[in-house]
Amino acid sequence: NAGVTQTPKFRILKIGQSMTLQCTQDMNHNYMYWYRQDPGMGLKLIYYSVGAGITDKGEVPNGYNVSRSTTEDFPLRLELAAPSQTSVYFCASSYSPDSLNEKLFFGSGTQLSVL
Amino acid sequence: AQTVTQSQPEMSVQEAETVTLSCTYDTSESDYYLFWYKQPPSRQMILVIRQEAYKQQNATENRFSVNFQKAAKSFSLKISDSQLGDAAMYFCAFHNAGNMLTFGGGTRLMVKP
Numbered sequence: 001n002a003g004v005t006q007t008p009k010f011r012i013l014k015i016g017q018s019m020t021l022q023c024t025q026d027m028n029h030n031y032m033y034w035y036r037q038d039p040g041m042g043l044k045l046i047y048y049s050v051g052a053g054i055t056d057k058g059e060v061p062n063g064y065n066v067s068r069s070t071t072e073d074f075p076l077r078l079e080l081a082a083p084s085q086t087s088v089y090f091c092a093s094s095y096s097p098d099s100l101n102e103k104l105f106f107g108s109g110t111q112l113s114v115l
Numbered sequence: 116a117q118t119v120t121q122s123q124p125e126m127s128v129q130e131a132e133t134v135t136l137s138c139t140y141d142t143s144e145s146d147y148y149l150f151w152y153k154q155p156p157s158r159q160m161i162l163v164i165r166q167e168a169y170k171q172q173n174a175t176e177n178r179f180s181v182n183f184q185k186a187a188k189s190f191s192l193k194i195s196d197s198q199l200g201d202a203a204m205y206f207c208a209f210h211n212a213g214n215m216l217t218f219g220g221g222t223r224l225m226v227k228p
Contacts, residue, residue: 033216042119042206042218043160058215088158104216106160 002026006091006107013081013114021076021110023091029105031094032074033058034066036087037109043090049074081114088112117142117209121219128197129227135182136192136222138207147211149183149190154204154221163205166190194224202226 007022025032030051035043045058049068063085065077074093078085091107119140128134140149151163166174166183173181178198182191194201207219 035218040124040221042121042208042220043216044218045215048215090158090160092160103162103165104160109158111158 004091004093004105004107006089006110008110009108010111011113013078013112015081015083015114017081018077018079019081021078021089021091021112023074023076023107024072025074025091025093025105026072027093027095027105028071029093029095030071032068033092033094033104034064034074034076035090035092036060036085037090038087046076046089078112083114086112086114117144117211117215117217119207119209119217119219121205121207121222123222124220125223125225127225127227128194130199131196133193133195134197134224136194136205136207136224138190138192138219140188140190140207140209140217140219142188142209142211144211147209149181150208150210150216151179151181151190151192152206152208152218153201154206156203160206164192197226199226199228 004025033048034046037043044060047066049055052071055066089110092104094104147168149166153161153163164176164179178195180193204221206221209217
């Protein structure tokens with residue numbers, strides 16, 4: 001059982017470049033999330049999705065876009081990379097929206113540097 | 116909006132001893148869950164323990180236990196018999212009905228042999 005898989009693990013971008021961070025889960029989870037973790041800080045929610053075709057903004061969505069065409073995949077797009085987007089990005093998933101007692105499964109993270 | 120505060124950026128404990136990590140939160144909701152996550156150098160987020168707000172009994176998981184004070188909005192983590200493998204960043208998190216997980220800023224735990 002692979003769980004939540006993120007690619008790439010590391011990436012360096014130049015200012016103004018674009019890229020897509022990939023996230024795939026094989027647990028048939030409805031809910032998926034993207035977080036960013038700045039150095040020495042906790043995680044902040046960028047976007048989340050409650051199912052295929054449905055996405056919504058989190059706390060820090062500016063500069064990012066997402067799509068959810070399938071249950072398994074939830075890619076995060078950076079269109080014009082800026083130094084402020086240097087961070088570690090985590091994808092996570094959970095199964096049900098009906099219970100508050102829902103464990104989140106995290107990917108291993110993507111270290112992104114924008115220079 | 117909910118906020119989660121961890122007032123200890125770093126903590127240190129001697130191997131085999133006990134350490135307590137602090138967490139406070141602010142919310143107007145009555146139904147929610149609280150979590151402690153461990154983040155080792157591998158960066159993976161690992162669930163350590165969770166507490167349901169409607170339960171008065173404090174959650175325990177082997178060497179890990181919490182002291183949940185709902186009125187004070189406090190949720191501390193106690194690690195007993197600390198081991199070298201416990202060294203990591205620890206994050207307190209709040210989970211509400213909107214399915215948003217709000218994290219604190221983290222506490223770095225160092226374990227001395």
